[in-house]
Amino acid sequence: MSQFSFDVSIEEFEAKVIQPSLQVPVVIDFWAPWCEPCKVLKPILEKLAEEYAGRFLLAKVNADENPELSQHFGVRSIPSVKVLYQGQLVDEFNGRHSLNMNTANIVAEEGDIAVSSGSATFQGALVHIAPGSGLIKRCTAEGCNRVLSRQNYCPVHEMQPKFNYDLRIKGWLDDGIRTEEVLVQREVVESLTGMTLEESKELAENNPLGMDEVFLRMREKILGRYLRCEGREIDRRLIVNSCERINFEPTLLAELLNRTGGEVS
Numbered sequence: 528m529s530q531f532s533f534d535v536s537i538e539e540f541e542a543k544v545i546q547p548s549l550q551v552p553v554v555i556d557f558w559a560p561w562c563e564p565c566k567v568l569k570p571i572l573e574k575l576a577e578e579y580a581g582r583f584l585l586a587k588v589n590a591d592e593n594p595e596l597s598q599h600f601g602v603r604s605i606p607s608v609k610v611l612y613q614g615q616l617v618d619e620f621n622g623r624h625s626l627n628m629n630t631a632n633i634v635a636e637e638g639d640i641a642v643s644s645g646s647a648t649f650q651g652a653l654v655h656i657a658p659g660s661g662l663i664k665r666c667t668a669e670g671c672n673r674v675l676s677r678q679n680y681c682p683v684h685e686m687q688p689k690f691n692y693d694l695r696i697k698g699w700l701d702d703g704i705r706t707e708e709v710l711v712q713r714e715v716v717e718s719l720t721g722m723t724l725e726e727s728k729e730l731a732e733n734n735p736l737g738m739d740e741v742f743l744r745m746r747e748k749i750l751g752r753y754l755r756c757e758g759r760e761i762d763r764r765l766i767v768n769s770c771e772r773i774n775f776e777p778t779l780l781a782e783l784l785n786r787t788g789g790e791v792s
């Protein structure tokens with residue numbers, strides 16, 4: 528027990544975890560007395576917390592005694608480690624000590640840059656994904672490209688028997704101070720979610736939830752993630768042409784990986 532590493536319950540969570548996370552990353556270790564792997568991981572994390580001397584804080588949550596917290600963070604197995612920064616979940620490991628690797632590296636966007644003029648950058652947690660994200664249908668009438676309704680209805684050209692599938696994400700990034708609306712186009716969506724247009728079409732066509740299934744899976748993959756997006760700002764909305772997932776503390780995560788035996792895949 529030290530100023531850098533401490534037990535925390537739901538009553539103290541706001542004061543000891545959420546508030547400090549506005550300044551430094553807080554690593555939350557979900558453990559339980561009956562969990563053997565937890566006994567291996569905990570001292571490693573505690574030692575790291577001392578070495579880092581306040582560059583991150585270690586909050587230890589007894590999952591048995593705090594089921595609400597475990598549920599809130601979607602903990603399904605332990606040990607489970609979550610990293611909170613600026614009040615948002617930015618990284619996590621699962622119970623087998625293998626990290627959720629997509630977040631441990633900066634993933635550079637290599638897609639086409641469709642928006643060439645003007646450049647604005649915004650970074651923050653993706654706090655909301657709006658309906659109309661995921662797999663969408665576009666009007667094929669010449670020069671239109673508008674998004675069709677569920678019933679294949681274009682606001683200008685009315686009912687469209689034909690359409691083109693596309694991917695996009697409409698959402699909001701929050702940096703703790705303000706939110707920015709972002710519109711993310713297909714290439715960037717594919718890169719961020721790891722789901723291609725082809726895969727998404729196939730998923731929608733073979734799943735009872737259809738296009739909703741694509742929406743739900745994409746949301747699962749990227750909601751709450753910390754992103755740095757670049758593009759052009761139009762009408763107070765960022766039209767994104769490149770995006771990367773970022774870690775607040777890449778060296779910390781590399782160290783955590785290294786010490787806990789995780790591997791970059």
Ligand SMILES: [Zn+2]
Nearest residue numbers: 666671681684
């Ligand atoms: Zn149209």
